Amino acid sequence: xxxxxxxxxxxAFLFSFVLSADEPSAFGAGDLNNPxxxxxxxxxxxxxxxxxxxxxxxxxxxDQSYELESLKDRIxxxxxxxxxxxxxxxxxxxxxxxxxxxxxxxLISSNEFEKRLLDISNSNTELSNIxxxxxxxxxxxxxxxxxxIVELSKLIDSINKNFVSKDEFNSLVNDFNSFKKxxxxxxxxxxxxxxxxxxxxxxxxxxxxxxxxxxKKNYSEAIEMYSYLIDNNYKPARAHYMIGEMKxxxxxxxxxxxxxxxxxxxxxxxxxxQTLMLHTAFAMKFSDDDKNAKSFFKAIVxxxxxxxxxxxxxxxxxxxx
Numbered sequence: 001x002x003x004x005x006x007x008x009x010x011x012a013f014l015f016s017f018v019l020s021a022d023e024p025s026a027f028g029a030g031d032l033n034n035p036x037x038x039x040x041x042x043x044x045x046x047x048x049x050x051x052x053x054x055x056x057x058x059x060x061x062x063d064q065s066y067e068l069e070s071l072k073d074r075i076x077x078x079x080x081x082x083x084x085x086x087x088x089x090x091x092x093x094x095x096x097x098x099x100x101x102x103x104x105x106x107l108i109s110s111n112e113f114e115k116r117l118l119d120i121s122n123s124n125t126e127l128s129n130i131x132x133x134x135x136x137x138x139x140x141x142x143x144x145x146x147x148x149i150v151e152l153s154k155l156i157d158s159i160n161k162n163f164v165s166k167d168e169f170n171s172l173v174n175d176f177n178s179f180k181k182x183x184x185x186x187x188x189x190x191x192x193x194x195x196x197x198x199x200x201x202x203x204x205x206x207x208x209x210x211x212x213x214x215x216k217k218n219y220s221e222a223i224e225m226y227s228y229l230i231d232n233n234y235k236p237a238r239a240h241y242m243i244g245e246m247k248x249x250x251x252x253x254x255x256x257x258x259x260x261x262x263x264x265x266x267x268x269x270x271x272x273x274q275t276l277m278l279h280t281a282f283a284m285k286f287s288d289d290d291k292n293a294k295s296f297f298k299a300i301v302x303x304x305x306x307x308x309x310x311x312x313x314x315x316x317x318x319x320x321x
Contacts, residue, residue: 174258198225203234210242219246237267241276253283274300274309281313290320 198206210225223246226239244259260280264273281296297313297320304310 170254170258174255198228203229203232207235207239214242214246217249219250222246237263237270238272240266241270241272244276245279248279248283251286253287256280256283257287274304274307277303278309278312281316285316285320294320 201209206225207229210222210229213219213222213225223243226243229239230236230243240259240263244256244263247253247256247259257280260276260283263270263276270276277296277300281293281300284290284293284296294317297317300313301310301317
């Protein structure tokens, strides 16, 4: 800016000097502003020469001023470019710093990830060892269980071999109870046989009266008479059957089955066998022993076909499907 003011001041000074030296003389002689001056004195010629020199200097100064202005404009532009580049450089530095931090963070994360992988690998190794130990323990337990299963199998085989069905068990219980009653009666009446209410009657008469009581549903009296006949071994098969019938009608199905079974063993070809088997099947059904009930119904159908007993048996089999 100082150089620019200096040039402008110099131009103004020279311009004022030239104006003062160019004052016109009479008739145009000595006119230094004339393109073809004449009548010049030596001093005027020197002034004219200086004027020309000054003019050239002025033009050159102006050109230099313009050049300086252009250079200054260029310098200002370059300075703007430099400042822009400086800002970009600063921004790039910040971005590089951020990227460097991110890379460091990633490197840390990668190291942590590798550490975690190592921890997981160690954990897997520990789990593998634990699984191996558990497998060994499980194998030992399995071997123990196998031994227990073998013992249980033997026990089950023994139970199956010596198993007593529900009907047989009930029959044994009833037989035992009957045996106890008989023993008790024998012990009680061993010395009083002659005093029995049936002692004065024949066994045939007692059987007849027992039947009459049965028909009248005087089951207590009838059972007592048939029990007396059994004790005295008079037609024990029929006596057992008759008692079984009365137990059946009194819904004492397990006792009825036991008497029916005993009767069938004593005489399997009795005329009442069809009824005995049918009532045995019903007694089992009413006792929720469907398996054996079905077996009896099927046996009735096979043994007594085309009878009212087989018809009833078939009917029950269809209902039990």
